[in-house]
Amino acid sequence: MSVAPSIASKKVAPTTALEIHDLTVAYRHKPVLWDIDLEVPEGKLACIVGPNGAGKTTLIKATLGLVPLASGNVKIYGRPYREQRHLVGYVPQRETVDWDFPVTALDVVKMGTYGKLGWFRRPGAREREWARECLDQVELADFAHRQIRQLSGGQQQRVFLARALAQDAKVYFMDEPFAGVDAATEGAILRLLQDLRSAGKTVFVVHHDLQTAEEYFDWVILLNMRLLACGPVETTFTRENLHKTYGGRLTILDQAAEAVSRRSPE
Amino acid sequence: MFGPSVVWKVMLGAALLGAASGFIGTFAVLRRRALVGDMLAHAALPGICLAFLLVGSRELFSLSLGALATGLLGVVCVAAIARWTRTSQDAAIGIVLSTFFGAGIVLLTVIQSNPTGHQAGIDTYLFGEIASLQSRDLGTIGITALTVLFLVLLGFKELQVLSFDPEFAAAQGWPTFWLDLAVMTMVAVVTTIGLPICGVILMAAMLITPAVAARFWTNRLEHLLAIAALIGALAGAGGCLLAAPQLTATIGLGWLSSSHGVPPGPLIVLAGTALLMVSMFFAPERGLVARAWRERKLRARIAQDHLLRALYELGEKEPEARPWIDQHRLMHHGHWTPSTVPFRLSQADRKGLLEHQSNRVRFTDRGRALAAKLVRTHRLWELYMVEDWRRSPELVDRSADAVEHSLPEEVVERLEALLQSEGRLPATSLGEVPESPHPIEP
Numbered sequence: 083m084s085v086a087p088s089i090a091s092k093k094v095a096p097t098t099a100l101e102i103h104d105l106t107v108a109y110r111h112k113p114v115l116w117d118i119d120l121e122v123p124e125g126k127l128a129c130i131v132g133p134n135g136a137g138k139t140t141l142i143k144a145t146l147g148l149v150p151l152a153s154g155n156v157k158i159y160g161r162p163y164r165e166q167r168h169l170v171g172y173v174p175q176r177e178t179v180d181w182d183f184p185v186t187a188l189d190v191v192k193m194g195t196y197g198k199l200g201w202f203r204r205p206g207a208r209e210r211e212w213a214r215e216c217l218d219q220v221e222l223a224d225f226a227h228r229q230i231r232q233l234s235g236g237q238q239q240r241v242f243l244a245r246a247l248a249q250d251a252k253v254y255f256m257d258e259p260f261a262g263v264d265a266a267t268e269g270a271i272l273r274l275l276q277d278l279r280s281a282g283k284t285v286f287v288v289h290h291d292l293q294t295a296e297e298y299f300d301w302v303i304l305l306n307m308r309l310l311a312c313g314p315v316e317t318t319f320t321r322e323n324l325h326k327t328y329g330g331r332l333t334i335l336d337q338a339a340e341a342v343s344r345r346s347p348e
Numbered sequence: 349m350f351g352p353s354v355v356w357k358v359m360l361g362a363a364l365l366g367a368a369s370g371f372i373g374t375f376a377v378l379r380r381r382a383l384v385g386d387m388l389a390h391a392a393l394p395g396i397c398l399a400f401l402l403v404g405s406r407e408l409f410s411l412s413l414g415a416l417a418t419g420l421l422g423v424v425c426v427a428a429i430a431r432w433t434r435t436s437q438d439a440a441i442g443i444v445l446s447t448f449f450g451a452g453i454v455l456l457t458v459i460q461s462n463p464t465g466h467q468a469g470i471d472t473y474l475f476g477e478i479a480s481l482q483s484r485d486l487g488t489i490g491i492t493a494l495t496v497l498f499l500v501l502l503g504f505k506e507l508q509v510l511s512f513d514p515e516f517a518a519a520q521g522w523p524t525f526w527l528d529l530a531v532m533t534m535v536a537v538v539t540t541i542g543l544p545i546c547g548v549i550l551m552a553a554m555l556i557t558p559a560v561a562a563r564f565w566t567n568r569l570e571h572l573l574a575i576a577a578l579i580g581a582l583a584g585a586g587g588c589l590l591a592a593p594q595l596t597a598t599i600g601l602g603w604l605s606s607s608h609g610v611p612p613g614p615l616i617v618l619a620g621t622a623l624l625m626v627s628m629f630f631a632p633e634r635g636l637v638a639r640a641w642r643e644r645k646l647r648a649r650i651a652q653d654h655l656l657r658a659l660y661e662l663g664e665k666e667p668e669a670r671p672w673i674d675q676h677r678l679m680h681h682g683h684w685t686p687s688t689v690p691f692r693l694s695q696a697d698r699k700g701l702l703e704h705q706s707n708r709v710r711f712t713d714r715g716r717a718l719a720a721k722l723v724r725t726h727r728l729w730e731l732y733m734v735e736d737w738r739r740s741p742e743l744v745d746r747s748a749d750a751v752e753h754s755l756p757e758e759v760v761e762r763l764e765a766l767l768q769s770e771g772r773l774p775a776t777s778l779g780e781v782p783e784s785p786h787p788i789e790p
């Protein structure tokens with residue numbers, strides 16, 4: 083009896099890296115994300131695109147459990163985020179931290195290993211070596227011992243990416259890694275994203291530049307408080323979908339949100 | 349009144365307190381919670397008064413418990429106001445701090461107006477009292493300091509990632525709320541222990557000043573903690589020394605303290621500020637003096653570069669390698685104030701780059717070699733910019749000036765190779781000075 087060939091011949095459905103069901107997020111009674119439902123298969127470079135205030139950052143934060151959900155749930159490889167933290171890497175926006183903080187580039191990258199180390203265990207030689215490799219991957223090996231303020235904006239961004247690499251994850255969430263970086267950094271980040279995809283990782287990137295979105299990514303999530311489209315770039319990144327996402331300043335959703343926030347007591 | 353053993357006891361106590369508050373204060377400052385410490389200290393006053401009214405004596409333990417209770421109540425109030433109303437955190441701190449302190453002063457006045465209360469001297473809690481260090485068990489301070497030291501070292505990595513990037517820490521699964529609470533609790537405990545010595549009004553300085561002063565000396569968090577503890581210890585010991593005239597006299601420094609009866613709180617703060625000033629001005633890298641000095645040196649180097657280049661360009665067409673150039677011509681050649689030229693010339697002379705002869709100057713061999721290198725960098729950069737940045741050659745001269753002083757040698761070599769491979773430089777010119785892309789004489 084041969085079981086193996088029959089399994090191999092069966093067409094295997096692609097694994098789903100991220101699943102979001104009925105997700106709604108509200109800040110002070112004002113909804114910022116409504117009823118998001120999406121699925122993204124493993125191994126995609128996905129960009130999250132939408133106008134300012136569309137809830138792109140909130141979508142990432144909700145996925146990572148950083149903001150409370152009004153409803154819905156998020157699954158990474160079929161299980162809740164809480165159980166899958168070790169599979170996830172995170173690159174927050176660069177402006178969210180104080181770059182005068184007294185640490186070196188290597189110190190910051192080492193922070194990526196803290197999650198797996200667990201309580202009170204100090205990073206040792208192995209973690210230091212691994213952090214160095216990650217810095218090398220973003221082409222900053224020579225800057226390991228610089229205090230982080232002595233780095234350029236693009237280099238700081240790459241330190242953040244190296245820290246996410248140090249998390250050794252399968253799914254990455256990056257909040258505007260291309261914002262305000264020089265051409266060298268943009269190139270380095272792009273190469274890194276492609277390397278991650280070849281290694282079978284899934285990457286979600288909040289992206290502002292519609293010109294390059296189609297060229298850099300193979301999956302697109304169009305967002306403007308609600309989900310307008312989610313799918314492969316070729317079929318989803320269409321004029322019609324973009325118009326739905328960006329067109330019409332005051333959509334019916336805005337008005338509804340205003341009405342809800344007026345009605346509820348502060 | 350003070351024997352030598354008491355002197356050391358007082359100093360040791362104050363130093364341990366300073367070290368502990370410098371240590372944990374560093375995290376309060378890095379986490380941008382410095383003012384929470386101030387609020388904690390002020391909000392402790394009503395608790396001290398209430399505890400005295402309840403217990404009826406100046407018993408240290410119950411007063412400390414009272415201080416801790418209202419201090420933490422203040423923290424809860426700030427968090428609640430910031431969370432449930434649209435008031436910002438700093439405004440909330442201001443409101444809670446003054447309200448609690450006001451209530452404390454009312455209670456204090458009530459206590460002072462009654463004879464037993466007046467005798468108990470609760471009012472020394474405002475600015476601290478040196479005597480509290482004699483009567484007090486050194487053990488309490490020592491154990492607190494060691495506990496704080498141990499806990500911070502144990503959770504160093506957790507506190508580091510929390511202070512640097514709380515959202516990343518939360519995404520990694522660290523319980524940021526509870527870690528923040530742990531830091532604040534340690535701040536509260538150290539504050540409470542320090543209140544009898546430093547007083548409620550100025551205790552916050554013990555938390556904030558050492559951390560800020562230490563930041564001037566280092567770029568590493570590990571070192572920052574150690575230096576902050578050291579500065580805190582020095583400030584604590586120094587302030588106590590000044591506050592006790594008999595004490596200074598005992599160790600032979602009577603001339604230091606003309607002050608009779610100044611409480612230790614203000615003196616500790618002033619000692620801390622003195623250390624802060626020293627750090628701010630004289631720290632080797634981040635200090636103001638060092639920064640001004642670096643700035644000055646850079647400006648002097650750029651001025652000298654300009655001078656050497658001008659001298660090179662003026663003599664470039666002459667047949668001899670090191671022609672004599674008239675100083676007057678030099679003064680009107682570059683973009684500088686003519687009056688600064690003689691000074692720069694004599695500086696370059698002292699370095700052996702030039703030689704003078706009445707009103708004329710020329711390079712020494714060393715000076716010429718250096719100038720050739722400078723001109724080469726300048727022109728390679730100019731050539732690169734004309735083509736690659738689509739600029740007009742006249743504009744290029746000024747902007748090349750800005751960059752070339754910081755171009756490292758390997759970049760210059762790459763630049764040269766690039767220009768040569770594109771056929772914009774003759775193939776045999778490696779290491780030589782290329783022609784200028786714009787006319788030289790003004």
